[in-house]
Structures are given as structure tokens and as C-alpha cells.
Amino acid sequence: MAPLYVALLHFPVYDKNRQIVTTAVTNMDIPDIARVARTYGVRRFYVVTPVQALRELAARILAHWASGWGASYNETRKDALALVGLSEDLDHTITDVERDAGAPPLLLVTSAQTTHPTISYAQLRLMVADGDRPLLVLFGTGWGLSEEIIQRADHLLPAILGTGDYNHLSVRAAAAIILDRMCGRREELQEAYS
Amino acid sequence: MAPLYVALLHFPVYDKNRQIVTTAVTNMDIPDIARVARTYGVRRFYVVTPVQALRELAARILAHWASGWGASYNETRKDALALVGLSEDLDHTITDVERDAGAPPLLLVTSAQTTHPTISYAQLRLMVADGDRPLLVLFGTGWGLSEEIIQRADHLLPAILGTGDYNHLSVRAAAAIILDRMCGRREELQEAYS
Numbered sequence: 001m002a003p004l005y006v007a008l009l010h011f012p013v014y015d016k017n018r019q020i021v022t023t024a025v026t027n028m029d030i031p032d033i034a035r036v037a038r039t040y041g042v043r044r045f046y047v048v049t050p051v052q053a054l055r056e057l058a059a060r061i062l063a064h065w066a067s068g069w070g071a072s073y074n075e076t077r078k079d080a081l082a083l084v085g086l087s088e089d090l091d092h093t094i095t096d097v098e099r100d101a102g103a104p105p106l107l108l109v110t111s112a113q114t115t116h117p118t119i120s121y122a123q124l125r126l127m128v129a130d131g132d133r134p135l136l137v138l139f140g141t142g143w144g145l146s147e148e149i150i151q152r153a154d155h156l157l158p159a160i161l162g163t164g165d166y167n168h169l170s171v172r173a174a175a176a177i178i179l180d181r182m183c184g185r186r187e188e189l190q191e192a193y194s
Numbered sequence: 195m196a197p198l199y200v201a202l203l204h205f206p207v208y209d210k211n212r213q214i215v216t217t218a219v220t221n222m223d224i225p226d227i228a229r230v231a232r233t234y235g236v237r238r239f240y241v242v243t244p245v246q247a248l249r250e251l252a253a254r255i256l257a258h259w260a261s262g263w264g265a266s267y268n269e270t271r272k273d274a275l276a277l278v279g280l281s282e283d284l285d286h287t288i289t290d291v292e293r294d295a296g297a298p299p300l301l302l303v304t305s306a307q308t309t310h311p312t313i314s315y316a317q318l319r320l321m322v323a324d325g326d327r328p329l330l331v332l333f334g335t336g337w338g339l340s341e342e343i344i345q346r347a348d349h350l351l352p353a354i355l356g357t358g359d360y361n362h363l364s365v366r367a368a369a370a371i372i373l374d375r376m377c378g379r380r381e382e383l384q385e386a387y388s
Binding site: 001016028031032035036038039040041074076077079080160161162163164166167168169170172173174175176177180181183184185 | 195210222225226229230232233234235268270271273274354355356357358360361362363364366367368369370371374375377378379
């Protein structure tokens, strides 16, 4: 399996008026996406924010669940949160992945607005199953990743489309669906989609 | 498309020591699963709790987003939360589905512990795409649905398995993945899994 990494960017992302903002780190995203990452064999899940105070707060919360009372109260949360890394921006995140995996990662970007994806989930499954190039999947908070980040991507993943026009999943739900499509156990999926 | 319904049960579910408990209604589950439900054409998403005070609290929060400031601030949340119904137990939920759909629903149960599923996602996709019998998918909070509920199910869905042993997704992530597997747009999935 290719070394797989996930990053959740809190900057630079859009707000509802398409202004570039920094979003708050929330206590919902981290354990949820960490459990998904742990389920699908992700090596590290980066929470990326330029705000040092929020990285420090997140580090304190992670420490609570990593040792002492929190760790014994909820062991599956501890196992998931052990994957979480805190990072100040995308460049530092890429450097950290390269240090861990020994090669720079391919940047994969997801967006509900993607109309011309450059890769299919079938191709992604092959890259994950048979490749050795590290993969870094970027998710944006707020109203999505800024154009500047999207331009840096090696690949745009297909948007997750439902049965109608509504495409406003939470980033937690989108991350769950995309990692399941990329990495969900193959025999399960063959059965599921044959 | 078969009339599709989702219910999130806060009772009877297990706690970490496998005692039957009533869990709290949280402000994380409702909008997240509502957005997933809206994406995949679900007709109604039931939040099920026997605690009247929690149903009243949830109703107040829903009203905030349904009208006035909340509705204009976040329209996509409003559209998703419009699907939410509050219900006191499974029997009332089933009655409500029957009233809406004109026939009693097939009960579909999901559990991370399912080792012998009675239906595949491929079969489920057919039931959704071509069937007319209403389907009600049950999700449990806490450490999962009680055996009593599981026994009532017409079908047990396959557990969501990742790349290893870890199967401790949040109910929000599990709901997103399962609805995507059941209803995700077919041409997307053919491309994705061909």
C-alpha cells in the first residue's frame, strides 16, 4: 500500500462570501477524521492552521486523550488520535510527509466544485494498492480550499455527487466517503458494486 | 428510487461496558447526517430518543435554522435540516414512515459487529434504484444498537471494514459511507470501481 497521508487545512479556505479566511479548529473534525484515517490505513492526519494558539489548544486536547484518564476511558479514540499531527501550513506538511515517507507526496485535492477531475477513484485505488509514491489528500474547512491550493495539486478528485443537485456534505462526511472509495476493502467493494 | 428513510437511535444502545443506555442527542450528529441524507435523496432523517426534554431541545435548535437569522445565514444547512424528524422510539418511527410512504418499511440494520450480513451493497443498490418498498436504515449511537433492535431487522448490512482491524468509525462517518455505497451516483461509481 502506498504511504497515505491526509491534511485538513484551516487556511487558506473560502468563507460563504468567497473571501479567504482562517477557520477555527473544531473538536468535531479531529477525532472523526482521525477514526476514518485509522480505519483506512492512513499514516498521518495533519491538522493545518497558521494560528499557534489553536495548535497549542489542539495539542493539549490530544495529550488528554493520549495519556492518563482519557486514554484509559476511550482506547479507540486514543488509537485514532495517535495519527494526528499539527502543522502550520501546507509547505511544512509536505516537508513532514517527505521526511516520513522518503519522497515528496503527490498532492490530491478534493472539492465539491470540481467539474473536471483529473483522476478516477478506480485509478486512485490502483495508486493506493500498488503504488509506492506517497499520497497526500487535502481537505478544506469552511467553504472549501482556495484556488491557490487547488492550483498546486497534482490531481483533482471527482466531487462526491448524490442523487440530486445538493452537494454540501460536511468535510467529515466527505473525508469518510472519499477514503472509503480510495481504500475500502476490495472484496467488500467487489461484492458491493459488482 | 425506493422511498428511503434513516433513523439515528439514542435508545436502546450499548455503552462501552455493554450496558443498555440512552445517549444524549448531540449537536454534531444531526446536521452532519442530515447533509448526507439530503445528498443521497433520503426522505426523512429521524432523530429517535425517549427523552422528551432532548426532543424539545432539538426542536428548538431545528427551528433556529429553519427560519429567521439561521435560515438566511446558512441555507444549505436549512435545506438539510428540513429532513429531520423527531421521534420517541422505533415503533413510532416505523408508523411515521408507513404513513408517509404508504407501506411499512424494510428495516435495515448496520453494526460494526456484523459478521454475517444478510444482504450485499450491490443488492441494496438494486433495492434502492428499482424497488418501491420503503427502506428504513437504522444507526445506533454510543457503542451500537442493542441486540433487541438488531433482532427486529429484516436485513443486516455488511460492516464497513478498512485496511486493518480497526473498526471504530463515528456513526456520522459510517452513515456517510453506507449511504454512499447504497445510493452514490452510479456512473461515478462505475468509473470509480470498474
